[in-house]
Amino acid sequence: MKKMKDIMNAITEPDLSAQQAMENHLNSLTKPLGSLGRLEDLAIQLAGITGRTQPVIDPAAVIVMAADHGVSAEGVSAFPTEVTRQMVSNFISGGAAINVLARSAAASVQIVDIGVQGEFNLPGLISRKIRFGTNNMLHGPAMSMDEAVAAIEAGIDIAQDAIRKGAKLLALGEMGIGNTTASSALLAVLGQIPVEQAVGLGTGISQEMRQHKARVISKAIERNQPNPSDPVDVLAKIGGLEIAGLAGVVLGAAAMRIPVLVDGFISAIAAMIAVKLSPLAVHYLIASHESVEPGHALVNRLLGLQPLLNLNLRLGEGSGTAIALPIVRAAVRIAKEMATFDQAGVSGSLDGSVSGENQTLDDSGQTISMIPSPTYSIETPYFIETRHEFDQGQKAGVYQAIHTRRDIRTFIRQPIEEEKLRRILDAAHHAPSVGFMQPWNFIVVRSNPIKQQLHEIVAKEVQVAGQYFEGKRAELYPKLKVQGILEAPITICFTCDPTRDGAHVLGRNTLPETDVHSVVCAIENLWLAARAEGLGAGWVSFYKKQDVRKILHIPPHIDPVGLISIGYTHAFQERPVLETVGWGKRYSLDELIFTDRWGNH
Numbered sequence: 001m002k003k004m005k006d007i008m009n010a011i012t013e014p015d016l017s018a019q020q021a022m023e024n025h026l027n028s029l030t031k032p033l034g035s036l037g038r039l040e041d042l043a044i045q046l047a048g049i050t051g052r053t054q055p056v057i058d059p060a061a062v063i064v065m066a067a068d069h070g071v072s073a074e075g076v077s078a079f080p081t082e083v084t085r086q087m088v089s090n091f092i093s094g095g096a097a098i099n100v101l102a103r104s105a106a107a108s109v110q111i112v113d114i115g116v117q118g119e120f121n122l123p124g125l126i127s128r129k130i131r132f133g134t135n136n137m138l139h140g141p142a143m144s145m146d147e148a149v150a151a152i153e154a155g156i157d158i159a160q161d162a163i164r165k166g167a168k169l170l171a172l173g174e175m176g177i178g179n180t181t182a183s184s185a186l187l188a189v190l191g192q193i194p195v196e197q198a199v200g201l202g203t204g205i206s207q208e209m210r211q212h213k214a215r216v217i218s219k220a221i222e223r224n225q226p227n228p229s230d231p232v233d234v235l236a237k238i239g240g241l242e243i244a245g246l247a248g249v250v251l252g253a254a255a256m257r258i259p260v261l262v263d264g265f266i267s268a269i270a271a272m273i274a275v276k277l278s279p280l281a282v283h284y285l286i287a288s289h290e291s292v293e294p295g296h297a298l299v300n301r302l303l304g305l306q307p308l309l310n311l312n313l314r315l316g317e318g319s320g321t322a323i324a325l326p327i328v329r330a331a332v333r334i335a336k337e338m339a340t341f342d343q344a345g346v347s348g349s350l351d352g353s354v355s356g357e358n359q360t361l362d363d364s365g366q367t368i369s370m371i372p373s374p375t376y377s378i379e380t381p382y383f384i385e386t387r388h389e390f391d392q393g394q395k396a397g398v399y400q401a402i403h404t405r406r407d408i409r410t411f412i413r414q415p416i417e418e419e420k421l422r423r424i425l426d427a428a429h430h431a432p433s434v435g436f437m438q439p440w441n442f443i444v445v446r447s448n449p450i451k452q453q454l455h456e457i458v459a460k461e462v463q464v465a466g467q468y469f470e471g472k473r474a475e476l477y478p479k480l481k482v483q484g485i486l487e488a489p490i491t492i493c494f495t496c497d498p499t500r501d502g503a504h505v506l507g508r509n510t511l512p513e514t515d516v517h518s519v520v521c522a523i524e525n526l527w528l529a530a531r532a533e534g535l536g537a538g539w540v541s542f543y544k545k546q547d548v549r550k551i552l553h554i555p556p557h558i559d560p561v562g563l564i565s566i567g568y569t570h571a572f573q574e575r576p577v578l579e580t581v582g583w584g585k586r587y588s589l590d591e592l593i594f595t596d597r598w599g600n601h
Ligand SMILES: Cc1cc2ncn([C@H]3O[C@H](COP(=O)(O)O)[C@@H](O)[C@H]3O)c2cc1C
Pocket: 076, 077, 078, 079, 083, 087, 174, 175, 176, 177, 178, 179, 180, 181, 201, 202, 203, 204, 315, 316, 317
């Protein structure tokens, strides 16, 4: 137990400065920014793991853990238990799929007996047998907690040994008839997924057998009552020895800053257990592929991993890792061997920056920001409670949306996709609101005649406002474009209903205006989401509320807080227009920050 705990605690964050250095390096290479897509993400991840801008992943070793499952007595697999033992012999003889694929990928294979039912006398087989297969989980725990911990610790030892002998990347493989049953049970409990969704056909059973398999799993969960917040308890009651061993391999590798290539459903479940035990381990995982087994996509999703390949595999043994290894190697070689713009004497992009400023010039020669391709999945993992940290790409995305948001008043006539509109409205609807009062409504204006009416009342107020400016601002004012209601495909009126949720809203007794504050939060959410989606948004604030109420049939007690025009645009200016034209400049942040009391810097 101590070994496991120590290793769990030894796993640290990836090296952010090495990641940044890698990103800068990739951006200096002779290719358009980001054009090597996922290979660039891989190179950055490997830099973070290894702390090196020239990561080394060779020699790579596939560790295949083999064990048997008592539950296979229930007829949950298309094959009998003895196939596990027979396949171990096949692995040692070099005739299994993983042997061939590993040879083709120039990786070594280590076969570990961590719980096969049967004795071996095979040279080259690593024997760490904890017991002769698990018990049938239908009738009680598959193994004891001590055995589960011993299997995890055996995995840690094996990873450490392999690394000491020189391995720079470990890949997970497994063999164990019945192990998709254990894996589905683990997924159902640890991922809080309905059993029905977590179960697949494994080695190729019929639909009737699949239903039977699901019933066996449900009964085993019912019988054992595993505690979802204790991964070792769950592993012991409904898991398997090879799964525990592989979880140990992940922990051992991550603690030594060695990347782990994950194979199919079973090894991904093992990786999930490792991440449950030590959340930072997730940064060391690379998903080689997504198998046909339906649970695999779910685990990848829960872990936030994007598989490199989808080849309809459903084998295991580490097969997918050997196929993906050359891709990982390609990422490493790109970083190491490609020439930079300087070295090759190749001209950089037109703004002169080859170093990743994410900028280019628009048609008129003005510097505009580009949206880099997203490096992370839009589906945030939400089951792993402990994985609340944003990864580098996610963090960068949030700040990028904030810093490149602009008040956009010039739109091109390209319609907004309905799903996009729905997503940004949903972002607005997830804004913070005082006492959760959600006082907003969103009137989405698409009708041209109504836009025309809004445009007219706004134009009138724009005129009126002009007389209040003096000097330079009076001169600049007529040149400013302050609204784009006619051009924008839609304008949204954000309203506030002060009666929503009754008179006594939590947190609003002394500050009645908190309802409007909440609506403004919704506007900002929409604005940032729109920016991330490549849509410009502009807040129009020249209007008399009475006029807007009349046009949009808004009842008198409802406040039309803001009109926001949205649409695609030619350019997101690097700086606010009002700054560029000299209307105003951004105050210094330091001057705005006081310490403890007003005015104290
Ligand atoms: C010949 C053979 C070789 C394999 N290699 C991997 N598996 C894969 O299938 C098994 C899991 O499926 P289930 O839960 O349906 O038994 C595991 O051993 C897995 O590694 C194999 C299965 C067979 C039959």
